[in-house]
Amino acid sequence: MTKHAFFLIVIGSLLTRFSATAQTTPTYSWTNLPKIAQPTFxxxxxxxxxxxxxxxxxxxxxxxxxxxxxxxxxxxxxxxxxxxxxxxxxxxxxxSNVNLHLKKAATLLFTTDKNQYALVEGVYEGKRAARNQSPVSGTNLANVAITGQGILDGNGDVWRAVHKSQLTESQWKEKVESGGVLKDDGKTWYPSEQFKKASTENRSMLLAPGKTPQDFADMKDFLRPNLVVLTNCKKVLLEGVTFQNSPAWCLHPLMCQDLTLRNVTTKNPEYAHNGDGMDIESCKNFLIEGCTLDVGDDAICIKSGKDEEGRKRGMPTENGIIRNNTVYNGHGGFVVGSEMSGGARYLFVSNCTFMGTDKGLRFKSVRGRGGVVEHIYAKDIFMKNIAQEAIFFDMYYFVKFATDGERDERPVVNEGTPVFRNMRFENIVCTGAKKGIFVRGLPEMAIQTIAMANMVLETEKGVELVDASGIRLDNINLLSTSTKPVINVTNSSNLTFNNIQYPANTDVLFSIDGERSKAINVTNTDTSKARTKTEFTHGAVEKSLLLTTTK
Structure with a gap:
């Protein structure tokens, strides 16, 4: 056999494998949503x-x-x-094959005796860590459920620290009188001296090579468990039950397949540190519908591991339907990240209401995470009294900027560079927020190809795009009270603003900043209502923006 013939055989084999893979990989849409298998008992x-x-x-x-x-x-x-x-x-x-069913008025109350919870190997923010055993857990199961109309109460207050600023005077007094210890400045309550020592010394719970959970016995009280942890399970159903007062995250399905959360309520106090509602991590084929969340951190959160460990796991959270849910309190209504190193894709969010969350649709990451988040679709989202941004993308999660406000702009792309791309959001209403749309990518990796259409955003500020590319806004009514500017663009390119509405007598409609800003198109927009249509700063030039307007 000649080298040329051998080469053709190899290429043919690879093409066949690629073709087979392509044929078996579904392409989802609103008319062809993922199918989630249900457990039977x-x-x-x-x-x-x-x-x-x-x-x-x-x-x-x-x-x-x-x-x-x-x-x-x-x-x-x-x-x-x-x-x-x-x-x-x-x-x-x-x-496996068990449906734990709680009748109405049934409460599973988890004991405050921490000696009942063994030290075990668990996961903290996507990494191996020592934890206390979760109040409810299951590993490598098939056909498993928690259903009914009862309550699972994690007795989380005995596990958590809390800051004085988070409580009323009477609540703080009651907390101090309940026992525990105070931080030296008297502003933080800890459940125990052991907890205080681990917290103030910033001790890690991560399981480094050669370490076992028992090596962390001297800080056991600090290792708060998640209320429900289900790992590598298939055909999981949580339905009708209230999960509340968790020591840390409330519901944590990890590497599960065919997962349904239906008509579930999750409740944590507003001051509950890490008091997430649902953290869906590296799961495939899942449905979250009809749920009510009122929690102390992110509400419905999508994760897939953190940094190198998450990339090595290589399990994206994918093929998910999130619909007909209501979120009251929470850092974000629907959230992706920041531990998304395994990626996330084909997620469909619809008919959800966010009432008083910090942010609405929240996407967050940082250099070092890696991972690709793509094919996220949201429609018919209704928000009221959002404390910060209605739609939020940020690649600088928990990054402290220099005192002069300038960011680290090293243009380096590697396996730790996160990617957010290919999404569409439509039919969104927000009445009350600090900012309507905020998108901040990296200089070396813009947030790219995001389409937003048919929105009414009644907010203080309108739109801010930083290091973004391929963003398209269609038929957006920006009822912003701060009119200077309504839309701020910094070092972004290939943007389209079509049929943008805004308040009359706006001071500045578009502010274009940075020498990397270019190919910005404005169409079907009446710019005559603004006192100043455009301004250009910090190296931005007039030719970066093309106005094809109605007036």
Whole structure:
């Protein structure tokens, strides 16, 4: 065989493999949404009372509940019934083919005795870490559910620190009188001296090579667990139940497939540090619908691992439907990042309401993460009283800028460079926010190819685009009260503004900043209502912007 013939065979083989892969990879759209398989269970019912559980709020039912779950699973599965009552318990471990069903007025109350929670290997922000055992956990399961109309309460207040500024005077007084210790400046309450020491010394919980969870026994109290952690499970259903008062994140499905969260409520106090509602990490095929969230951190959050560990895992969060949800309090209504190093793609967000969140649609990352976030679609999103930005992209998450306000602009692209691209948002209304749209990429990697259409944004400020490319705004009504400028562009290119509406007598409509700003097109927009149509600063030139307007 000649070298040329061998080369052709190899190329043919690669093309065949590529073609097969392309044919089996679905292309999703609003008319062809991902399909999520549902778990099924036998009708056999096991009552936890039959195993000695007592609903008196005093008796510790850990052994009885876990025995009921194990026995049910061993017999082929079915329903484990939690009747009305207060069931005090330690950690519960779920098993395959079991539906843990809480009747209305049933509360699983997790004990404040931290000795009941073993030190285990877990995950913290996408990295291996020592944690206390989660109140509810399950690993490598199939067909598993928590359903009903009851409550799972994590007793999170005994685990969390809290700052004085986050509480009223009466709440702070009650907290101090409950025990615990104060920071030396008297402004932070800690659950224990052990917690205070680990926190003030900024000790790490990450499991470095050669370390085991038991090596962290001297800081056990600091290692707050997530309320529900399900790892590498298939066909998972959480439905109808209220999950509240978590020590850290509320719901954390990790590397799960065919996941459904339906009509779930998650509640954490506003002051709950890391009190996320749902963190969907490296999961495939999932549905979040009809849920209500009122939490202390991000509400519905998409993650896929952090930095090198996340890239090595290489499992994007993908094929997700998020619809008909309501978020009250939270740092963001729908959030991607910042731990998104494995990527995220094909996510469909619709018919959601955000009432009083810090941000609405929130996308965040930073140099070093890597990962590609793409094919995110959102429509029919309604927001009210957003504290900061309605739509927010930022590649500088938790970066402290120099005192002169200038950013690190090293134009370096490597495996740690995050990419956000190819998204469409439409039919969005926001009444009340500090800023309507904020997009800030990296000089070396712009946030790119984002289309936004049919929006009414009643905000203090309109639009700010920094290091962005291929952004298109169509039919956007910017009812901004700060009219200088309505739209601010910095070092961005290939932008289209079509049919932009804004208040009459605006001081400045467009402010173009930076010598890298170019190819900015404005069409079908009446610029005559502005006192100043355009201004150019810091090296920006007039030819960077082309006005094809109605007046």
């Amino acid at each position: 036998r009708r056999d019912t096991t009552n936890i009372i039959a195993f000695g559980a007592k609903p008196d709020g005093v008796s510790l039912n850990t052994q009885a509940i876990n025995k009921a779950i194990s026995t049910c699973s061993q017999k082929g599965g079915g329903v484990v019934l939690v009747p009305a009552g207060i069931w005090l318990t330690g950690p519960i471990v779920l098993k």
